[in-house]
Amino acid sequence: MDFRTELSPEKLPVLIRPDARVVTIGSCFADVLGRQLTDNKVAVRSNPFGTLFNPVSIAKLLLASLQHAGPDPDLYVERDGLWFHYDFHSTFWGRSRDELHARLTELLTQTAEALRTADWLVLTLGTATVYRHLETGKVVANCQKMPGFLFEKYLYAYEHVQQTLTELVKKLKRANPGLQILLTVSPVRHTKDTLPLNQASKSILRAVSHELTVWNDQVHYFPAYEIMLDDLRDYRFYEADLIHPNAVAETYIFEKFAECAFDDELRSFITEWQTLRKSMAHRPFHEGTESHRRFLEKLLQQLDAVSKKADVTREKQEIESRLRAFKTIDPGANQAA
Numbered sequence: 114m115d116f117r118t119e120l121s122p123e124k125l126p127v128l129i130r131p132d133a134r135v136v137t138i139g140s141c142f143a144d145v146l147g148r149q150l151t152d153n154k155v156a157v158r159s160n161p162f163g164t165l166f167n168p169v170s171i172a173k174l175l176l177a178s179l180q181h182a183g184p185d186p187d188l189y190v191e192r193d194g195l196w197f198h199y200d201f202h203s204t205f206w207g208r209s210r211d212e213l214h215a216r217l218t219e220l221l222t223q224t225a226e227a228l229r230t231a232d233w234l235v236l237t238l239g240t241a242t243v244y245r246h247l248e249t250g251k252v253v254a255n256c257q258k259m260p261g262f263l264f265e266k267y268l269y270a271y272e273h274v275q276q277t278l279t280e281l282v283k284k285l286k287r288a289n290p291g292l293q294i295l296l297t298v299s300p301v302r303h304t305k306d307t308l309p310l311n312q313a314s315k316s317i318l319r320a321v322s323h324e325l326t327v328w329n330d331q332v333h334y335f336p337a338y339e340i341m342l343d344d345l346r347d348y349r350f351y352e353a354d355l356i357h358p359n360a361v362a363e364t365y366i367f368e369k370f371a372e373c374a375f376d377d378e379l380r381s382f383i384t385e386w387q388t389l390r391k392s393m394a395h396r397p398f399h400e401g402t403e404s405h406r407r408f409l410e411k412l413l414q415q416l417d418a419v420s421k422k423a424d425v426t427r428e429k430q431e432i433e434s435r436l437r438a439f440k441t442i443d444p445g446a447n448q449a450a
Contacts, residue, residue, distance in 0.1 A: 120344040122369060125333050127293050128376035129155070129233060131422060136227050138175065139237030140166050140299040141357070142337060146235060149367045152390075153383045154423035158227040161220060162254075163202020166239035166299075168274055168318070170254035172281040174200060178225040179288045184217040187249045190257055199246060199253035229289050237337075238322070239299040241269045241314040242306050268314060275321045282329055294332045295374070296322040300341030300366070301357055335374065340366050382422055389415055393428060409436050 129135070136158045137147040147159025165171050177183065188199035195206050196213040205220070207213030228234065243252045244264040256264055285292055298318045303311045315338065325332045341350070341358055348355055350362040358366070371380055392412055413432045416425050 122373040131379045133232040135233045137235040140239030142299045143237040169252045178221045197257040235295045238318040241317040298338040
């Protein structure tokens with residue numbers, strides 16, 4: 114008897130091609146997926162605002178980008194002599210408000226350009242639980258390690274999440290009519306919210322995601338959350354914190370993603386590229402030998418062939434550098450020794 118429920122998602126009605134331009138936005142799963150796509154030579158703008166968990170903050174920054182609105186002037190905060198912004202991840206900071214403002218403005222501009230030319234936008238929703246800044250009355254993406262009494266925490270109502278994301282989809286389609294939108298619910302559980310509240314939160318996100326796919330032909334759903342909880346229903350697929358998927362789980366989910374979301378040409382390329390990556394990672398036992406030199410030359414030829422399908426400039430430079438540093442062993446010197 115097979116004690117496992119395998120989940121095999123149906124193919125998307127529109128598939129990702131090798132030349133697709135992708136933007137990922139959202140929780141840490143958006144980072145994971147962005148990294149995996151980048152590793153496989155898909156053109157990706159990966160989580161440009163840093164990790165964002167709630168749909169309110171995600172929608173706010175995407176719309177600010179498209180509407181050239183700039184960072185919210187009410188949500189700058191100074192801590193320990195540095196400046197942060199409540200709408201952005203803490204990796205974005207400045208030594209002055211003006212410095213941070215310039216950096217965030219440029220970030221929004223770059224993201225707007227990416228959104229207007231993208232073929233796919235992957236939105237990974239983490240939680241419907243939000244923190245509202247009491248002084249301004251605004252929902253924040255990151256509390257920036259400020260005291261808890263400055264915020265009110267609550268579960269965003271289904272109707273509000275639905276309205277927020279529906280309006281976002283409309284404006285994204287208006288800005289980029291050809292954009293395909295792929296929704297996922299993050300498989301990471303927010304245990305700090307308690308497991309019952311986490312389940313209520315995920316249920317809201319999942320229900321809204323389903324409704325958006327029903328009413329919008331350009332909106333699709335990938336069941337990363339369901340694969341983690343039902344297919345990989347075992348703690349051996351989690352990190353030591355028992356919350357985050359481990360590398361084995363991430364690879365498995367990506368393989369399922371490739372099966373349902375990539376066209377045949379992209380899947381074929383990825384198979385070819387993974388073989389080349391293993392060759393590039395290979396370190397010979399007898400470095401500096403003639404056979405090693407031939408191995409590197411063959412690898413460079415293979416990269417030249419692949420360069421017609423993807424940008425492998427960095428990899429070619431690495432192999433060329435190894436060849437330049439190659440020292441041919443003089444057989445006569447060995448005999449003399």
